[in-house]
Amino acid sequence: MTKAKRLERVVALALELVSRPTHLFSFSRFCEKFDVAKSTLSEDVQAIKNGINLFGLGDVETVAGAAGGVRFLPARSAEDDGAFLLTLSERLMEPERVIPGGFLYMSDLLFTPHVVSRLGEIFRQRFADSRPDYILTVETKGIPLALMTARAFDVPLVTARRGSRVTEGSSVSINYVTGSAKRIETMSLPRRALPAGARVLIIDDFMKAGGSAKGLCDLASEVGAKVVGTGVLITTSEPAGKMLEDYLALLVLEAVDEQKRLTRIHPLVRNE
């Protein structure tokens, strides 16, 4: 390969960093790949950091030492995030989303990659201090959101199954109360999915009474993992008292009027 010009090399380096957010890439690996000395690489990294900072796209962090390296941390401005969440609220209030029973149809948005990708980056920023080793969710609709949060943190996702028919080796199950129907249900996890002592961030799409999130907490405790936070895309204003106290929601659903097809939903002001 002919020696790359600086601009081409910086582009390729930026692409590698951005393709895997939060992952710590070793300097030596990049020096080898791009055939440059460490001093040159440091200058390239500084240029990437400047561009990313200047346009409010996040940050580039370098970690010194033998186990060190460089990583990209996606983070837009609070203003950009606010605008994104406002637009999402507006889409969720579209009249045709109201379905019989006063539910909201939102699978289209929850399964649109660039929407959940952005939400995952917002969760990463808001939970940055909690340093999770794993993201935990329960099937089905929360999986894309949780996966994109896991992507933003560069950690694996663990997905609990509803019911106890797990065919993935020995499993651990708990019973939980669904908030809406007040039914007792079961959720399960393969025992090997979550090691004891792991730091776990719970992510789900929707919280009403908080039964699912509480169930996920119990499941994590059952295997000796430590819950370091709970994030949901949407919480309902009623009931005000949830089954768990400490959670962070991005949007709040005030009311759905099935007759008039009117929904009230808005971003929650960042509580920190």
Added chain:
Amino acid sequence: MTKAKRLERVVALALELVSRPTHLFSFSRFCEKFDVAKSTLSEDVQAIKNGINLFGLGDVETVAGAAGGVRFLPARSAEDDGAFLLTLSERLMEPERVIPGGFLYMSDLLFTPHVVSRLGEIFRQRFADSRPDYILTVETKGIPLALMTARAFDVPLVTARRGSRVTEGSSVSINYVTGSAKRIETMSLPRRALPAGARVLIIDDFMKAGGSAKGLCDLASEVGAKVVGTGVLITTSEPAGKMLEDYLALLVLEAVDEQKRLTRIHPLVRNE
């Protein structure tokens, strides 16, 4: 904002393109955002294309005209993809993955973002000519793989539910035969999820007899959508005859010996 230097601007532009693969960004939007003339932007795009081509990371495509713009198409070399799939095969052969019943535990890999992200990009490349409007899968374990394929194509994912308890408005259900247990099961889709005439690419993690994939085909037909391809991560060598003929697999599982904890699995040579 002070006017950015060229290098900083190119980095920010590359990041925007790479953050949303295959999405066509309009030139005028970028001209506005980066405060440059179209001629300058074209030079920047060319530099990004050069860097991405030179290091075998994909391509940058420009589309002329009023509805035109620029997009990033992720694609690694056949050699890189081959090495990635070989490493994945080796991990899947780890003895501790063999679980009672001769199943393979692979949820950890299927829920690791950077693994499924790479697989999604491989599927995008192999199905580039099929131009899907939607990716279709069935819950649960195939969702991350299908979501990352949807991300690579910049299209929404649609997820069928097992059973018929869909609470998302009117739905369409079909019965299908599970290949392994020869049971009749049901899968459902909200009627509004997939418009008639849509081009649909089916993605799933595992194919044995092909019952699930066949069911997804039937479900797509039921709403008048057109299946343009079927991709699975792993197919089994037995049974050789599947319930659908036309599919593409990345890996083939030859055998699992539960007693000896031996698995034989390898990449399929690209069949085109």
